[in-house]
Amino acid sequence: MNKHIEIEYKILLTKKIFHKILESYSHDDGYSQTNYYFSHPSFQQKRYMLRIRKKNNTYELTLKRPYQGEKLEINVPLTKKEKDAFMHHENISNEIIDFLKSENIFIEDLQQDFSLTTYRYDIPLVEGILSLDINTYLNQKDYELEFEVYDKKWALLTAGDKESFNTMTISWGGLGTIWGKKVATVYVRPNRYTYKFMENNDYFTVSFYGEEFRNDLTTLGRTSGRDGDKVAKTSLTPKFLDKSVTFQQAEITLLCKKIYGQDMDLECVPQDAKDRYYNGEPMHKMYIGEVIDIL
Ligand SMILES: Cc1cc2nc3c(=O)[nH]c(=O)nc-3n(C[C@H](O)[C@H](O)[C@H](O)COP(=O)(O)O)c2cc1C
Numbered sequence: 001m002n003k004h005i006e007i008e009y010k011i012l013l014t015k016k017i018f019h020k021i022l023e024s025y026s027h028d029d030g031y032s033q034t035n036y037y038f039s040h041p042s043f044q045q046k047r048y049m050l051r052i053r054k055k056n057n058t059y060e061l062t063l064k065r066p067y068q069g070e071k072l073e074i075n076v077p078l079t080k081k082e083k084d085a086f087m088h089h090e091n092i093s094n095e096i097i098d099f100l101k102s103e104n105i106f107i108e109d110l111q112q113d114f115s116l117t118t119y120r121y122d123i124p125l126v127e128g129i130l131s132l133d134i135n136t137y138l139n140q141k142d143y144e145l146e147f148e149v150y151d152k153k154w155a156l157l158t159a160g161d162k163e164s165f166n167t168m169t170i171s172w173g174g175l176g177t178i179w180g181k182k183v184a185t186v187y188v189r190p191n192r193y194t195y196k197f198m199e200n201n202d203y204f205t206v207s208f209y210g211e212e213f214r215n216d217l218t219t220l221g222r223t224s225g226r227d228g229d230k231v232a233k234t235s236l237t238p239k240f241l242d243k244s245v246t247f248q249q250a251e252i253t254l255l256c257k258k259i260y261g262q263d264m265d266l267e268c269v270p271q272d273a274k275d276r277y278y279n280g281e282p283m284h285k286m287y288i289g290e291v292i293d294i295l
Pocket of ligand 1 (some may be wrong): 154169171173187188192194196217221222225
């Protein structure tokens, strides 16, 4: 099970504009997925969305609901058996179903509304993933552009080479432009083992993962490479690039050339951040990396 806040932008396109955009980016062959939507008398008022997604013969149950002004998405993988049981209103238990029960919403009262099949092309960009979708539902076809920004995603910061590298989870950072270059900015405390690798190497990678790797990213953000091979405790496999290192399971990797580094100055930090983040903990060092490749 995983939870995350989603920031995405969507817009409907005409068929002509859709193909024009698709042709202007390099893209792979795309893939197909089908969503089965479920309704309940209370969903509209609560602004809940419940669906099962079938992709490559795997199934995932998703509940999206309003939370503190944003949208909270909960995803739970289902086996085919669980999916069939759910479709037939049989009782199964998981985080989403238990949550709905606590709101007096029971499986037997859910109705399967319609299904939507999407053929999707994913195009990785520095700021996020641009997806171009052809949706087919109720004998209708529409063309949609979706842009999911990286803002709230966790990532791995990795530096080093085949001989020796280290990685750690990061959630602070930014993507933008400076000195006419597309850049990724990261913040690393010097007590991280990764710091030494950031200092000793000219390149680093920032890589993003699907929600199914959230536990691995938690492990890499709670343990130190100083204490042993923490990557071995995860399902990730290192992928050695010419200039740096990432992992085979990454959805997107930004290969960055270090162009600037500066220790942050406690004097310039707002009081609330001083109290919260620097009470005895060392200051972060800021690194700006020029994004020289997106893999
Ligand atoms: C979600 C999450 C986000 C994190 N973001 C940062 C960050 O932006 N900068 C940082 O210095 N540490 C960050 N950390 C902490 C490091 O990932 C953590 O201390 C890690 O164990 C360091 O590993 P290392 O000693 O092998 O470098 C984060 C941890 C988590 C779980």
